[in-house]
Amino acid sequence: MNSIKIAVLGAGSWGTALGILLEGKGHKVNLWMRDEKQHQEITDTRNTKYLPGIKVPEGIKLFTDLEGALADADLILTTVPSQAVRGVIHNGRPYIKDHQIIVNAAKGIEINSLLRISEVIKEELPRNPFVCLSGPSHAEEVCKGMPTTVVVASESRETAEFVQDVFITPSFRVYTNPDLTGVELGGALKNVIAFGAGISDGLGYGDNAKAALMTRGIREIARLGSKMGTNLATFAGLTGIGDLIVTCTSVHSRNRRAGILLGEGNSLEETLSKVGMVVEGITTTKAAYQLAKNYNIEMPITEEIYKVINNEIDARDAVTNLMSRDKTHEMEEVVNTDINW
The missing domain is CATH 1.10.1040.10 (N-(1-d-carboxylethyl)-l-norvaline Dehydrogenase; domain 2)
Structure with a gap:
């Protein structure tokens, strides 16, 4: 498929690994983190403490401001901890357009509301298409290109299949599932x-x-x-x-x-x-x-x-x-x- 622009929200091990995967496919990747110190360390060394020995490619652009990271993105990938998803999406909402696809890769349930992450994001962004990415996938193996299989789920088959094409590689196989x-x-x-x-x-x-x-x-x-x-x-x-x-x-x-x-x-x-x-x-x-x-x-x-x-x-x-x-x-x-x- 053609290259698209992707904003990855969260520079922990999973967000970084997926950013590396997507950049390796030729997509334009913005990696957002809230920690200025972490931003400076990756900028200076292209190393991250969450994935020892793995270099963050120069092609991945680093951000600490949501507006810059989200600008003109075709797809927004959330990898922050589940309890932080609402806050990050809420803060980014002024810069998010209705057509931008939201893909969530965090695994959890919001503790106060008992809502699934898709429900949390729907409350914040009711018009954006949503996809959940999940499955047996340790970041430490994905960033090394080890064989991995995951699932993308959505209420929209078309959206799920689009995201499947965005992520799938010879080492990262992606299935679709309608059971969000x-x-x-x-x-x-x-x-x-x-x-x-x-x-x-x-x-x-x-x-x-x-x-x-x-x-x-x-x-x-x-x-x-x-x-x-x-x-x-x-x-x-x-x-x-x-x-x-x-x-x-x-x-x-x-x-x-x-x-x-x-x-x-x-x-x-x-x-x-x-x-x-x-x-x-x-x-x-x-x-x-x-x-x-x-x-x-x-x-x-x-x-x-x-x-x-x-x-x-x-x-x-x-x-x-x-x-x-x-x-x-x-x-x-x-x-x-x-x-x-």
Whole structure:
């Protein structure tokens, strides 16, 4: 496809990696960051602390002012943490035109409103076409050109397919999916389970425990998704099981890393300080806990992690609680299944 102009809002690891990918395709990329010190460091060295050893190409233009970054952009890519999306979009709204496509790559749920990011952006920019980009995709691998597959979801097939063409490369395969709600929920809620998987690792438990956590975790995600009108097949795909696997097992996963530190006995404050980046799973756990209450469904893993985060119980006690729940069928949850033996 022809080169377009793209404004990437957020110069963390994911925003930088996607900016490098897009610039490598020949697109004109503006990379915006709010931190003047970070801007100066990248300007001087073309290095970023978030991706050690990776150079930011000279072709990527760097900005700290939203007006300059957004000027004449055909597509706006948001990669800031989910709780910052509304503020950044609101501040940029005077410079955003209705035709500009908004692509969100942040994975989370706004904690105060319990809205998905597409709903947040629709409140701020009701006329702009919107696409969610999600899937098992660590920035550390994408920026090195390692094979990666993701999904773009939108209410508009035409818009989704346009964004698919913008991003797709021989090493970055992009699928489309019409289930926007399911793709967003899968991307957000897998961070809760990955945080729990890290706690399990930090406690010294083995593969059996993690496999159980991941399997029951995807059932929890699907249970909430079914109440929120998703297509359950989405959770069997890249933005469900795929993203869950990579985030629960990878050394690159900050949610898993935070869980490990907490499981090893660090306080939440110590954990966040040592990780040094936003841990989406913590705020998403709080949001998911409240959504479960609102929809009157059981999400036991989420509930136990919520209690651990809020210092209500010890991590080992949380595991005991999960293992001691009342006996039940494996197939009882997501949909009403008539089990006939």
